[in-house]
Amino acid sequence: MEIKTGPAALAGRHALVTGGGRGIGLAIAAALLEQGASVTIAGRDKAVLQQAAAQLQPKGSVDFIGIDVADAESVQAAFAQVVQQRGRIDILVNNAGQAQSAPFHKTGAQLWQQMLDVNLSGTFHCTQQVLPGMLQAGWGRIVNVASTAGLTGYAYVAAYCAAKHGVIGLTRALALEVASKGVTVNAVCPGYTETDIVRDAIANIAAKTGRSEEQAKAELAAVNPQKRLVRPEEVANAVLWLCLPGSSAMNGQSVAVAGGEVM
Numbered sequence: 001m002e003i004k005t006g007p008a009a010l011a012g013r014h015a016l017v018t019g020g021g022r023g024i025g026l027a028i029a030a031a032l033l034e035q036g037a038s039v040t041i042a043g044r045d046k047a048v049l050q051q052a053a054a055q056l057q058p059k060g061s062v063d064f065i066g067i068d069v070a071d072a073e074s075v076q077a078a079f080a081q082v083v084q085q086r087g088r089i090d091i092l093v094n095n096a097g098q099a100q101s102a103p104f105h106k107t108g109a110q111l112w113q114q115m116l117d118v119n120l121s122g123t124f125h126c127t128q129q130v131l132p133g134m135l136q137a138g139w140g141r142i143v144n145v146a147s148t149a150g151l152t153g154y155a156y157v158a159a160y161c162a163a164k165h166g167v168i169g170l171t172r173a174l175a176l177e178v179a180s181k182g183v184t185v186n187a188v189c190p191g192y193t194e195t196d197i198v199r200d201a202i203a204n205i206a207a208k209t210g211r212s213e214e215q216a217k218a219e220l221a222a223v224n225p226q227k228r229l230v231r232p233e234e235v236a237n238a239v240l241w242l243c244l245p246g247s248s249a250m251n252g253q254s255v256a257v258a259g260g261e262v263m
Helices: 023-034 046-059 072-086 109-137 158-178 196-209 213-221 232-243
Strands: 014-018 038-043 062-066 091-094 140-145 183-190 254-257
Touching: 014 023, 014 072, 014 109, 023 038, 023 046, 023 091, 023 140, 023 232, 038 046, 038 072, 046 062, 062 072, 072 109, 091 109, 091 232, 109 140, 109 158, 109 183, 140 158, 140 232, 158 183, 158 254, 183 232, 196 213, 232 254
Parallel strands: 014 038, 014 091, 038 062, 091 140, 140 183, 183 254
Antiparallel strands: none
């Protein structure tokens, strides 16, 4: 079997990236476009998506759609519209996520449910929409952007850790179901990355502890043995690799992109 490589390795493939308007999702969309895929970016803020699509346009065929991944009906309607307008989705990147921190005894039922709804149920809803088409075609790539919080524990983010551990479990279980059907299911697990979520975390640490934002950033960077924050493009590179035709033996894996923080 010939393995396609080079700048058009994903030519003819259609990818959908949730949370694709900024940060890691935007970097993933760019990487997929550069390999010849057509891309639909999805998210809640249509203004952000429109701006991102304009930025990505020189790289290839890109479109956007509004979606709330925590709402099953929103997901179903959006995916049906995308398929009708742009065709079957061959690659799904479940990148949309949300992180909020609180001590466990102050983690209310609403916060707990919100973390599960966005990070775990959102992955479930979107995957259910694309899997039948992938199985029918005999080819598909599902990549879940989890977190090192899906591989280890962090204090004060019990709900987020629980949700991301759930994403890892879902990845592994589904990977076994589809292993012989041409579809792979994997996860990438970024450490602290230069994104809005981490910028918010830095601001929150500074506000609650009296440290400067530079000190708070250094504290998060220190978790990484490379003593730095991960760049969105580095996460995107790992996602792209898992989507390539030559990565068909990668299945059910959770790849940490964290400078050696988790081994």
